[in-house]
Amino acid sequence: MPLIRVENLKKEFRVHKTSGGMMNSVKGLFFSRGEVVNAVDDISFGIEKGEFVGYLGPNGAGKSTSIKMLTGILVPTSGDIVVGGITPYRDRKLNSKNIGVVFGQRTQLWWDLPPIDSYKLLGKIYRRPSKEIQLKIEFLTELLELQEFIKSPVRKLSLGQKMRCELAAALLHSPEILYLDEPTIGLDVVAKDSIRAFLTRLNETEKTTIILTTHDMGDVEKLCKRVIVIDSGKIIHDSSIERLRNRFGNHRVLEVEYDEFSEFSLPENVTTVKNIGNRFFYQFDSDKIKAPELIKRILEHNSISDLSLVDVDIEEVIRKIYHEKRTV
Amino acid sequence: MIEAKIKGKMSYQKSYILELLGYFVVTGIDFAAIYFLFESFPAVKGWSLWEIVYLYGLGSSALAIAQLSGEVLEDMSLIIRNGEFDQVLIKPISPLLFLMPQSFRLDRFARLAQGVLASGFSFYYLNIIFSWTNVALFLCSFFSLIIIFISLFLANAATSFWTIQSSEVFNAFTYGGVEMSKFPLTIYKRWMQVLFLFFIPIGFVIFFPTSILFEKENLLNFPKFSAFLSPFIAIAFFGVIWVYWRVGIRHYQSTGS
Ligand SMILES: Nc1ncnc2c1ncn2[C@@H]1O[C@H](COP(=O)(O)OP(=O)(O)OP(=O)(O)O)[C@@H](O)[C@H]1O
Numbered sequence A: 001m002p003l004i005r006v007e008n009l010k011k012e013f014r015v016h017k018t019s020g021g022m023m024n025s026v027k028g029l030f031f032s033r034g035e036v037v038n039a040v041d042d043i044s045f046g047i048e049k050g051e052f053v054g055y056l057g058p059n060g061a062g063k064s065t066s067i068k069m070l071t072g073i074l075v076p077t078s079g080d081i082v083v084g085g086i087t088p089y090r091d092r093k094l095n096s097k098n099i100g101v102v103f104g105q106r107t108q109l110w111w112d113l114p115p116i117d118s119y120k121l122l123g124k125i126y127r128r129p130s131k132e133i134q135l136k137i138e139f140l141t142e143l144l145e146l147q148e149f150i151k152s153p154v155r156k157l158s159l160g161q162k163m164r165c166e167l168a169a170a171l172l173h174s175p176e177i178l179y180l181d182e183p184t185i186g187l188d189v190v191a192k193d194s195i196r197a198f199l200t201r202l203n204e205t206e207k208t209t210i211i212l213t214t215h216d217m218g219d220v221e222k223l224c225k226r227v228i229v230i231d232s233g234k235i236i237h238d239s240s241i242e243r244l245r246n247r248f249g250n251h252r253v254l255e256v257e258y259d260e261f262s263e264f265s266l267p268e269n270v271t272t273v274k275n276i277g278n279r280f281f282y283q284f285d286s287d288k289i290k291a292p293e294l295i296k297r298i299l300e301h302n303s304i305s306d307l308s309l310v311d312v313d314i315e316e317v318i319r320k321i322y323h324e325k326r327t328v
Numbered sequence B: 001m002i003e004a005k006i007k008g009k010m011s012y013q014k015s016y017i018l019e020l021l022g023y024f025v026v027t028g029i030d031f032a033a034i035y036f037l038f039e040s041f042p043a044v045k046g047w048s049l050w051e052i053v054y055l056y057g058l059g060s061s062a063l064a065i066a067q068l069s070g071e072v073l074e075d076m077s078l079i080i081r082n083g084e085f086d087q088v089l090i091k092p093i094s095p096l097l098f099l100m101p102q103s104f105r106l107d108r109f110a111r112l113a114q115g116v117l118a119s120g121f122s123f124y125y126l127n128i129i130f131s132w133t134n135v136a137l138f139l140c141s142f143f144s145l146i147i148i149f150i151s152l153f154l155a156n157a158a159t160s161f162w163t164i165q166s167s168e169v170f171n172a173f174t175y176g177g178v179e180m181s182k183f184p185l186t187i188y189k190r191w192m193q194v195l196f197l198f199f200i201p202i203g204f205v206i207f208f209p210t211s212i213l214f215e216k217e218n219l220l221n222f223p224k225f226s227a228f229l230s231p232f233i234a235i236a237f238f239g240v241i242w243v244y245w246r247v248g249i250r251h252y253q254s255t256g257s
């Protein structure tokens, strides 16, 4: 049985159009009219222990709402969730011992306290022996390089420093599952890299199951082994990252700079994506024509000064998936 | 948790000292206000000045303790809006246990001291003897009041699970109740008496124990033992509000990021 099992999960929000004033809000209390938003609309999936799953989708797709139901914050409108044998919203406290959560735009550290003090408090909340927490703090400080700022109040930390501290806070009690809702939002390249390296290590050596939502395709490419895409509350794609890449054929792009370009006929299955002066971009399906073959054909007709080969990036594929859904 | 809160405060040393100074100024003004109030009210409906000082002291000290333990619940809609409540729900701790210690504020001790002083003086001037019954009567009112005030904070908080705006409704009862409690129930109109006896039982838990303590005749036709029903009434009131709070948590919608 999978570690996380979700079946026909739904969440409706009722959105009131309140026009302010006490009478109106009292009315809103008793007569719940208003529009219904199907934030999560009948989704099912299973996640095994040790998986690293990217949970993707455009803004408002229902990612955060799903995470909130998985973590026991929200009670589903209907459907089942079982996480490690527990129904999160029913056994909220039991479930919480098993999970770590980071919401990229929120903080679980006490704003006025240095992270180290927050960690000690969290250790007490999770009822862990202080010896164990001490060791864990040292371990995470080392890995996430928190030494320099672990003793300054959280309000004085930069976004990147804070995010590293958040990760440590979520992992103090050694949870089996880690939920990350946009953990790299607003971070620079270096900070992103250090967080990604840490997460990879966590997944590989500790076998922590990680579920990540992000709008950064770099995260997906570098981290996730499986991708679930949702839109308007429904799952529109669920596969390994390789299958995702190949979904629109095994596309690659060859970039060529000619000394002097003279027209020639391209092989089948090759299209010119764009050209800037003497620089041409060809897209081809590597299942149908191999790169060396294409290069040979080009060299038969022209002399070139430069050449490079790139895989189609995940971003492009995801864009196509979002777009495909919209136009259906 | 309380320790963390104080430590957090200490980290803004300057503003902390200013805040402390503020408490003393406010307390001073408060005391002056009581004095002037009593100058113009020698006695009300058969209750003497010092009997009313007692009511004032009882109300303030109970409110101070209730605020020290549960005032943070007043900020529930903010706690929901800034996502803090999501964070609470992913911890292996009951939300109240996590939130309530954050109510701790040093300035509330000023109100507490003021309340304790007021009741102490009134006991002295009224020559109330230190008997078991009298202590029991005082404690009945005192603890029941604390429970009711905390319940009102909780009701206020639970309401924000449904609607962010209407949280003033219960606030009106809390602070209205505090004002009301400064005078004997008999001076109020019939509907007010009914409201504060049976719906928001602040009047119940103050009036009956106090009337017996001061040997008043007019018990609004209630039997004497009503005084000792106060704690049960208060606990029942809390029970109802607790159910409301539990239902609220299940109804919690969080915020769209
Ligand atoms: N507390 C709420 N009350 C009402 N509607 C909500 C609430 N939370 C979310 N929604 C609605 O549910 C839908 C899904 O929101 P959700 O936050 O899950 O999206 P998301 O995929 O996380 O988007 P983003 O990428 O922008 O974070 C949106 O239409 C949103 O407006």
Ligand SMILES: [Mg+2]
Residues within 6 Å of the ligand: A063, A064, A065, A181, B257
């Ligand atoms: Mg979101």
